[in-house]
Amino acid sequence: MKKILVIDDEIAIRDLVELVLKRENYEVKTAENGTVGLREITAFKPDLVLLDLMLPDYSGYDLCREIVNKSTIPVIMLSAKNETIDKVLGLELGAEDYMTKPFDNRELLARVKVVLRRYDSGDPAKNDEMEPIQYKELEINFETKRVLKAGKQISLTAKEFKILETLSKRPLKIFTREELLEIIWGYDFLGDSRSVDMTIMRLRKKLEEDTENPRYVRTIYGFGYQFGGGTD
Template identity: 55%
Template sequence: MGTKKILIIDDELSILNLVSMVLKREGYEVEQARDGNTGLRFFESFRPDLIILDIMLPDINGNEVCKMVRSNSSIPIMMLTAKSDIVDKIVGLELGADDYLTKPFDNRELLVRVKALLRRTGLKDVNPDILSYSDIVINLKEKVLLKNNKRISLTPIEYQLLELFMKNPSRVFTREDLLTRVWGYDYYGDSRTVDISITRLRKKIEDDSKNPKYIVTAYGFGYCFKGTYE
């Protein structure tokens, strides 16, 4: 599969050097950028498998960088920030980030999260079957979603959520179930992360995300995929 490449975008040289050292020691190929514009250029030229992105940057802030990357790529993004306010974390997740880590951080936790994100994106399903329901079609082999025969770009988290739901129609999953199955046992976030990701997924697959017909809320319990397969 080759060496995984990670792009770190942070204006603090000490953080860049620390994270680079930790990742290189694990065998990753690393590129650094100290501002958003440079980071976006390296995103195009370096073609990383994962981006570690600080919010507070001297030119374009990290949330804008995240939004720009996410507009044409499903690459996993982990926000690295000194801000611990839950609002900042929610904003990043709503813009398309997959995870966040607050400074100061433990090197072991950083590696656990990096490996978890890369593991999710690297999963290969040898089952070539197609899952379809109404106007939604998933190619399990290619990890591709089609809606009305149009390809819809999903982040790794969004794809795994949708695949899990479609493989288990009408089954209610609690937020804790989804955190364990999709984010993994080693994830440190809370159930709000699930709600944000479900909202993002609904906007992509539902005709009216405020009145969903596919991923519905089981009030007091969690979420489920409504209907049976064609």
């Protein structure tokens, strides 16, 4: 049973979303503000967070950034703001999706299922039984979503991990920016391929000794990105 945390200060929204999700056999917890939400993330360990943009004690943008920077839990933003810039900002900060209130319950369920399926599948290289990968000083555990470098844990955001997972499961394949954009962000993402470059740049800062000469996430000029593949 998948666990979903709903963080929203409107009790009517919390109750409605909880009812809709429970009917689909999800385990649901709710939080009325960001402080309680963060506490529930630690205690409840949800598989997905539905996050209201306007909270009494937190900016939803700041809370989204904090969640994705400290965990691999995907976030869907819920907001009354329907301007494109608000959606793009939320997605750039790491949200998996953005829904405008009021929303159709069927659409909410569809988007929840898509995000959970995306994180379950590890597309395009689904392999639930895959053993951890050990490459040079790097160890990637797909089951626990832990990354170690020389025995020290590296903290990655959900999207950073998904890019590393996608590349490392098929180390001989060169992924184009467009492929990674569709796999990690989804086909209906409102941003562009710069999101891939920015995320890989942040990933390299955490993994590489020399970001100009990366050993793990390499640029294949004119084509895209590849895991490893060097002779050093």
